[in-house]
Amino acid sequence: MPEPVALKLTAKDFKSDQEVRWCPGCGDYAILAAVQSFMPELNIPRERIVFVSGIGCSSRFPYYMNTYGMHSIHGRAPAIATGLSATRPDLSVWVVTGDGDALSIGGNHLIHALRRNVNLKILLFNNRIYGLTKGQYSPTSELGKITKSTPAGSADSPFNPLSLALGAEATFVGRTIDSDRKHLQSVLRAAAEHNGSAFVEIYQNCNIFNDGAFDELKDPGTRDDYLIRLEHGQPITFGKDGQFCVVHPPGGFGLEVRETAMVSPEEIVVHDAGVAEPAYAFALSRLPGLDLRNTPIGVFRNVSRPSYDDLVQSQLEAAKAKVTGTPEDQLAGLLSSGDTWTII
């Protein structure tokens, strides 16, 4: 294949002429800036990039990207994007959604897009609150959360978005944080290179209705002790001084955090995003507690499976390869197939 021509695009090329209208201080600004400055790396012409969103604060995203874009209806972006992606394999299709959009009203479409492995890059901005409707609890809000619609505290247990995606056997699952541009872009990069569904949860701060939801993961004093930065091929250790690590507990399920000093080095799990069985990445997704301690970020899972788009296109091509004659001839043949009779 010839070397692709460098398009020499910049972040500015991806800014639309629309005034950005999120609340001042919203985490969405940081994500938008990170995405706009990452886009040139794709080296894909702007006209072949499409952002599709649902409804919610995050779903205003496409208006601000100078690409093709559709701001659709609540929860349905994965379904709409599936029809687009399956019929237009030449496009790079991105879905921008939120915790309410993707996990509440649109939960069904999300899991089915993931199990089909549609070639979509799905960015879920998780702020654990309904922002656009002014502060109701979301499907990722903590149990007991006091909001406008739950004055006595929420009685709903939250979804763990990554566990859900892995249950649907998503082929690419990652997590990052709005404020860490470098990390965010590293996960976007890996997602963009993945053929099939890439699901990326982005912890995003809603400074109006749920301010500080992820502060422990951002505060320089705590973040190193709270965050587990996953790197493919590297032993999973974390903490300011690498004092914590992740091990397979003998005889148990899943993974656990231990003090590095208390285990022998060979017991420490070496991160492998390519493990075929989703149980490994699922175990990683279960590590964080309610207090956000032991929160892994990075690429949890990155495995190869034929994408829905490829399977659909190969069926079409196989069928078309057998065709002779013009479409009109084919149609005439089809209309007169079966039992016919002629009246003279």
Add this chain to the structure above:
Amino acid sequence: MTKQVRQLDRVVIRFAGDSGDGMQLTGDRFTSETAQLGNDISTLPNFPAEIRAPAGTLPGVSSFQVHFADYDILTPGDAPNVLVAMNPAALKANLVDLPRGADIIVNTDEFTKRNLAKVGYAANPLEDGSLDGYAVHPVGLTSMTVGALAEHDVSKKDAERAKNMFALGLLSWMYSRPYESTIRFLERKFAARPELVTANIAAFKAGWNFGETTEDFSVRYEVKPAKMPPGTYRNITGNAALALGIIAAGVRSKLPVFLGAYPITPASDILHELSKHKRFGITTMQAEDEIAAIGAALGAAYGGSLGITTTSGPGVALKGETISLAVALELPLVVVDVQRAGPSTGMPTKTEQADLNMALFGRHGEAPVAVIAPRSPSDCFHAAIEAARIALTHRTPVILLSDNYVANGSEPWLLPDVDSLPDLRVEFATQPNGEDGSTFLPYLRDPRTLARPWAIPGTPGLEHRIGGLEKADKTGDISYDPANHDFMVRTRAARIEAIEVPDLEVEDPDGDARVLVLGWGSTYGPIGAACRALRQRGQSVAQAHLRHLAPMPRNVGEVLRRYDRVVIPEMNLGQLANVIRARFLVDAIPYNQVRGLPFTAAELETMLEEVVKNA
């Protein structure tokens, strides 16, 4: 013995049996043989929603009615001349529709004490004189089939199951049907099990030979071919014709076709059919739900495909929000609603026309769409092409209202010349359309159609964003401006009204009718048959049938005002009648029935006669 051959001009036969007796297949084969002979045909399948309702019960009865004639006919017939009853339940469930003197062929093997008790027969109706007014032909269909297959290498169960072929053979002999197509069909159907091919053919021939030799059937009938326009014909159901129409629309528009669908009775057959024709560039997706099905179709339309979703009423209810989005996005989309009896699950295998209000008005906000309805099974082909034409030319959702009656009914179809089908090619936007030569205005409209440009992703220089938020005129930018919203709402309504549709035609052969019958959709056949019958008896009545429900033909008001009375028969509680009254201030008379069955021509004739008399 030499059998007498009697000429008939028309016959109605109803095959009835248990859901598992293969009555739909038997009816379908008889229809195909009849089509080969050149009779005009109309069929009415009638079956329960349960795949295998409890055997031998009334709810489990499945029937197939076929009407064939040596002239052109419009309905599957009101009353059968012949009933084939495979068990007591089939007899009991169908006897009420039989006029005295009709032939009844019963499978006596099934008239056991237990089976009779199951359907509440205290005594055997074959013996208690209750069928005295009918020509009853008792035949041991099961035992004779098993006997005929004694030498065949098939199980007793498979032999018993071939009894429908014995019945078909007997009926084929009675009505002098050519059976070559049935032999070919059996060879295809059981290709993987050759022993079943020979057994079923043997059962068929045994039935045929039984007719020829038994003294119970002394007369054989003939119905001569109908005089139909020259050309090549095939027998077709509405769902099959609709699928072919979609394929034709893809070919004539030169666009890839994308069908998003979720299985639902009675629309699933369209999905099944289209999924077989990938070579035409047709992608079918069985989505996770009705909403995803239309969502994916809209996404494909955004990318430059002919996007289609097929469903029935409950599915349209779920799709409503996405149809509204398509109204706001102004993208082409075809929504097929094969109507069934509602509300809720209702009667999934029975027909109704009660989704008209939903099609016209069933969305939030001012969300007008185009609505069209086919009038007969073969018309579904042309209606699908017309729906695609409107959607593509005017960049709008179009709802096509079929129903169970036309979807599963069949009739002969004069195959169209492919080159005579409309040219549906459209042009995608390729260049900026702003006055400065570099700006792209996604909501700048074609002055004639008011349609906006279809600028598909992948087109350099036309990158733009669209969405459900109100858009500013021309630029498509988000706008909360009051005057702009008022303008856009009115423009979306004007866009639909700007669609060109043919004038409403009136059939009034006598030219002096004072009563007009106005219908829409699948009632065309029964209304037409009723009008013909009235005219034959010297009464004048005019018939007009609406194919386009939105926008309506421009001459509708003028046509309505020509008549003293307007009658509107519908299989709902007067949905079109309400629209006509509200819009044209015409005191139309609604005539309504919601029994899950099509109107009979006879009941419409009686009703119309009354109106004509009092006009």
